[in-house]
Amino acid sequence: MATMTDPPAEGFRLSQLLYDTRYRSATIQVVAFFLVMAGLVWLVNNVVINLSAAGKDFDFAFLNSRAGYDINQRLIEYSNDSTHRRAAYVGILNTLLVAFLGCITATILGVIAGVLRLSKNWIVGRLMTVYVEGFRNIPLLLWIIVIFAIMTESMPQPRDFRGEDAEASMILGESVAVTNRGIYIPNLVFTRSLGGNEVDAETGAAIASASFADLALLVAVIVAGFFASGYIGRRATATQERTGVRPPGVFWMRAGAIILPAVIVLVALGATLDYPQLQGFNFSGGIHLRNSLIALWFALSLYTGAFIAEIVRAGILSVSKGQTEASSALGMRPSWTMNLVILPQAMRVIIPPLISQFLNLTKNSSLALAVGYMDVRSTLGGITINQTGRELEGMLLLGGFYLLTSLIISLFMNIYNNSVALKER
């Protein structure tokens, strides 16, 4: 009978670190770790030497000193007496503003173009192909500059709006003026503003104005309306699953839950529109969207929209034809087929790249530099650095902001991915 004996226990030999696969990975990692750390220490060491040679220190105190420059497009109060920190906030908000606007319009454009590209209509399909390929294959920077040039060179001057038979006229019922200085749109203002109204000295009537509290209340009511609407929808679905009959009028209840409270708030606050009006050689009143914002926003939307169109198209094509046929075989209407069968499956494919396009759009908004839009790169990463000479600190903060933004967005994307991932065994 053969006896199995354990191999003689060997002591650990140094050569095992190299030749034994059990230990070799540890050796490689330790060596790599020390090499990378040595490289980092080398870089930091160089920075220390270079900084002291230039007579600089590493200090973020410059953020609290007076900025001394003006920012023409801002969402929060800012003057040139504010601090660099405040200027950075203004820039961050401007970046987020254009990114937010861009994401919404790019999604709308992209979905429309993506669906139309699959249209059976030959001309529409080709037209959308031209749009998609044109924007995907030409640098974004060029589009931003081109749209900026269109806005400043081919649009009428404000003085062209003057007179009886003016060369240019306002559109959409005399409410929107497209000029070469930007687009003027009506502003939402309140006669019973929460922030208090100034009173006209002559007539004694309140001058309509808007405060942050008004807008916050409006947004809060609308968001609450959406939640309420969602709740009504879920209740209806639950009832339908229990009894087999969907309660009548659910659609109107859902719409009412969103619209009614908002209308009540608007009426209670005395909402009116403040129209832009020609005064002298320029428009006053309303909201002035500067050319820089318009050019950046449109270019980002059109450019990213072209990529989103491709994503939507691929997503719809990825749902196999058998799914459509099967749902027809079950007797579903085409609209149900789309909503209940195709879209939920296509969304799984569409959403992740869509979010990474949003991320790209946010990063691409740093091209604001080309048209002088004051985003975070132009305030914190531009003028602040030039004025204070704090390149290292400024660039670190700037990089940190972008990095944080993209990490947050990818975090949400991962959560979503995990929630819709196919549950496989």
Added chain:
Amino acid sequence: MSEVHSETALNSAYVRTEMLPEQAPPVTAAGPIKWIRENLFSSIANTAMTLISLYVIYVILAAVLPWMVYGIWDAGSLNECREIRDELYGPMDGHGGGVACWAVLVDRWDQLIFGFYPSDLYWRPILAVVIFLTGIAPVLYDSLPRKMLILTAAMPFLCFWLLWGGSIWGPIMVALGFAAAFLVVRQMSAVTGGLWAILLGILALLFLFFDPIQLIANILDWVIGLVGGPDAALSGAWRSVEGLVGGTIFPLVPALSGLLYSILPIEIPAVQSREFGGFLLAVVIGASGIILSMPLGVILALGRQSDLLIIKGFSIIFIEVIRGVPLIVWLFTAQLLLGYFLPPGSNFDLMVRVIIMVTLFSSAYIAEVIRGGLAALPRGQYEGADSLGLNYWQSMQLIILPQALKISIPGIVSTFIGLFKDTVLVVFIGLFDPIGFSNAIRADTDWNGIYWELFIFIGLCFFICCFGMSRYSQWLERKLTTDHR
């Protein structure tokens, strides 16, 4: 029954005995009319969309076509252009309106394409582009003879020499140095295994391109400084070794090329980096970024998929940091901060910095694309490679990477397209790419106020390059599909 039937059939005068010839389908159900009905006017909504599209196309073409076709090609300035226009088509009002002034492209063609490159040396970038295209042809089309790959290997050095000029011995010796390192890796991998062979190869490169004695002395200095030991005593002793050998031998490659140059001076006039501009600049930055970022991207992707936690962690941090920050911020970093991170006194030109940054940037994106390819491979491929007894590098090289790269081709090409488009961002740090030149041309009094002609030209050039690349990737994707769907 059938007999009766056939009898009747024979006797009946009015029953046909032969088939009628097939009639052509109705006009509305055949040919172009059928196609138009089905594709353009199948429903009310469809008809409306067709009419709207036709109207849009008409409006655009009516505005743009005459402007382009009647454009003026021969003039010295925008004012001259307008005079010619008024002469030909009668006076027109509206600034810049009427017809295009393509003359600006003729007038500034050299600048837009070559930048400030010396005009008597234009043949060099042209030849370099031809060599570049011939060099990558065998990589792109595998039906070409494999011998052409020799040219591919020599291509980077040849193109570098043609573009920047100078002594021919520098590029030759660098190429020989890389060839030597490659030989070391190849010979040693049979003896010691992949990892050690690669390490030896890197050592060989260090030995060839740096002064090993100086290097060791610096490291000694630095380590002693870190632990606070006696200043420069040890390295001073070491440095005296260098005195024996003499500083002329190391670094080996520059020393040898200098020697060869003094024996046989073959050179062409040198061109400075700042003389590059226009599309030449975009192509040089784009092409170097593409070539250099590929190997780095593969290594990063392998690192991120690796089982070794520390290496995986470093790869993830590098990739995510690079991808999380826009390229323009990295370019400003290259311009403003690179000096801080390098030893005092080291300074190299802006274009090299840009190429380094662009390479690092796109390598992170390529790493993510290749990681997708690696993750998409069935687990069985990895296990199959293991069961054949291949070690890590062998299995990667022979089994995994060829398949993973194949899957990733569309993503890689679209990364390259993005990189090439992004080269225009260098305008922000003061390099003159085509957009930079369009600004410079407009700043000139001759052409003040010219916009669309330049934008159309630049856009068209980029479109042709990028659209070509994307078509190639679609073609390759179709060719490489081996599954039968």
